[in-house]
Amino acid sequence: MVAFAGWLSELAGRLRPGGGWYGVFAARDPEGLRACFDGTELPPWDVVESLLQDLGEPPGAPRAVRGRVLHQAAAAVHDRAPGAADDLADLRRLREREARQAETRVLDLARTPGPELAWARDDLSRARARIAELTARLARVEERRTPAPAPAPTPAPARRRPRGARYAWLDYTDDAGDAGDLVDAPGAGRTATVAGPAPQAVPELPVAGAAPRGARFGGAAVAPPPAAPAPPADPGQAARAAGNAVYALRRLRAQGRGGDAHGLLCEALAGPPAWLPVLAAELHRAGLAADWATLLWEAASLPPARLAAVAGALADAGRPHDCDQLLRQGVARPVEELAGACAALFAEGHQPEAQALLAAFLRVRTPEDAARLAALDPAALTPRLLSAARAVSPSRERDLLHALRVAGLA
Template sequence: MNTDQLPVDIREFAAYLSGLLARLNPYEGWYGVFRERDPEGLRACAEGLEVPPWDVVESLLQDLAALHGAPAAEAEHEAARALHIASAAAYDARPGGREALGSRLDFMAAEQRRTTGRLRELRARTPLSQEEASELEYDLAWTEDDHVRARARCGELQARLAELDRRERAARERAPGGPGGRAGESGPTALTGGALVPEQRAAVDAGAGQQGIAAGRAARRAAARAAERAQREDAGAPEHGLAEDELSAEGARPGAGRDSDGADTGVEYGPDSSMRPVDDWPGTGAVEAPGRAARPSGSEVSGGREESLDRGESTGSWLRLKRRSRGGARYAGGGQDTAGALPETLGEEGPARPGRTPTGARFAGVAEESPALAVEPESEAAEAEQDPSAQREIAATVDELRRLRAEGRTGEAHSLLAETAQWPESRYPHLAVALRRAGLASDWDTLLWEASSLPTGRLVAVAHALMGARHEAASTQLLRQAAARPADELGESVLELVTEGRGGDVRAVLDAFLRARSAQDAASLARVAPRRLVPLLRESAAAISPECAADLGHALRVAGIRG
């Protein structure tokens, strides 16, 4: 589906998520874990094809806090939550939404029952040696984690189904255009006249915006609707008959969490923060996420809430919590039984499963929809124009990647992709074709994530080359990465592009920036060199929309910037 055809709430959250990812270190923290395990799933979420579980977003905010300080993450938390709630609600309302939610609820209820039995079995064991005691402690911790997560997901899914019922009842009781507002909404479209505190408004403006400043205003409306829902008292969802004493002491905390539409589920999505999130890669032992000085609550990743509801498909691979003693509910189906201690940091790369194009432990069914690899005939025809020596190098690299993947040597494959990202931008379109033909779609996505760390000038050059070869989705993704960088840093990069005479690249970067960032951010960028940057910003804003141009002008006046 074209991004422009998506509902506005989904587009706004996708734009926010893309910008958030661009501000994180792709090699560290939870972002590094997600990126290694499911690059296609991340890409799908950043482009609005999927909605990630809320815990994933909170974990990314946890990474943001580690890089930029807790206040930076806290300032965005509420706006991110509102955007996510609105996006998830839009997915739930699509055809097949109720069936998909019901299917996932049945699956998670079965998982609750399985982990309950497993906990009883493990607690009844008596270890005969220190080694067995360590193994038992390890298995018990993971099973408790799986149990808590399954319970939390049941609560969330039940609450979402209840909210869907409520919206459908409201739609039947209120005709479209009536005094209650748009059919299917619960009351006014803004809370007390759309009142958001300035911090909320600034955070929403900074994070959302596929359509420039207009998107920020739409995000404020979504935030108001979400806040209204969140303020309603809710007794919490039933818990599929699981007794509270079946939970670990480090399990869910009553009243700590809310479902994806803002209703209290009576349980936080994930275990207590004292039980730090871990996962394992086959063959490397478990990996423990680095600790955080000030982590947002509920930051542990919960891989069990997949949002592809428009297709009405089954639970999806990232909900299939396979029996295992190594691995948790976050990355279902990805664990193998491996011994070993828990590393303190995300230092090792885990090997990929041979011959598998990962659909993701969290985001199922996206491998079939890879717009970044939708290579047009022109791209394949252009391959013949590639320098013969470059063709040979590309072919050798693809063969090497295929061999490394088949042998499970993921760390070496990742290093090779990191080196490949430094290649000239003219090779990227040909790499896309070669990787697609070799069945290495996930490696293409990984290569794009590697490219996102290039200097802005080079990053834009790669995006330009991909756009010229009809890889529009990949080009747009990279431009979003560039646009999400700090405004002052991006301003300096734009000046360099101007000096180099790259006018087309300047326009592309500023267009992406104005669509994804607030007018206040644009003023910050202009402050780097007002006389040179203000005219360029005004030109790009005018090309987007009159409203975008007006908002930019207002922000420049308020900031006292002339140009």
């Protein structure tokens, strides 16, 4: 929290007082903004993004990436405190009420477009973004508190099938041959049936030892033993699943159910990695590029081997920009997890992606962090880190060499 507050204060010092979004936030909630600068409160990420926008910083710039890393770390520390789940739940209820009020204002003002309508739409957009952020944080808290399920699964009852938007990513057929996943369709009392083949098991996330599972948990310090190769993805099945998910997302967004939409995106990360590029293309065609950005952000905290699998699938599908973005966002992880992700990428033959991960790490983490990373596997990581530092800049290579010498690794 202190580190993030220092970064935020340094950012504010570069802004023009009273101008841009900085001036708006200071006028609307001066005490809340001061608490954020003091480190006693954590601002929603949309506020930080707006301040970066005032400064003209693009999302992938070093200052923006560093801020995202610190914001994520501060949120993780805050959410481990006793009572954090109740606080987050209360805050989410407040944001949901704000979203409903903003929706009402947007509808009331839609007949007379003007500045007030623009502000109402901005309030609604921010409320939805904050609901999604709080929902993700709450899910991580609950995952930490929930014990692991029992190595023998209980068979599902006959003729029982999942219902609702969270299952839109899965295709299945019930035992009577009645195919489809049911999601709400336009019109009262009707449902849309999305045809699909026989049930497909959701693959287990690769983990090592007793590491917790879920999008915001890492695996082990080193890569787990390589698993058996997955069967080739069925393009038709991937397309059906993507279309189903996009349909459900549109419905949820139209109803203002941002939390459920975020949950659906997280469900997609449990499916075959090779399906994700198909989903990306479908989301962009549907004008839901922001949902794809959210999914990439969640994917950045998958366990190391799973992160490597998703990055490799994006690279293999001709989406290098998405792959690079995923890896850049993953550098907030502890060095032990990054070592596992690098090892998995190299083991799967994705050397360029592994080097890109190391380069992104060196741009936003300290040379001392890089030395700690190298110490986990000096023979493999030290030369690769030096190569990545050389590609970043000569000064970064010099700083890394000094840190490695201090650590006795060079």
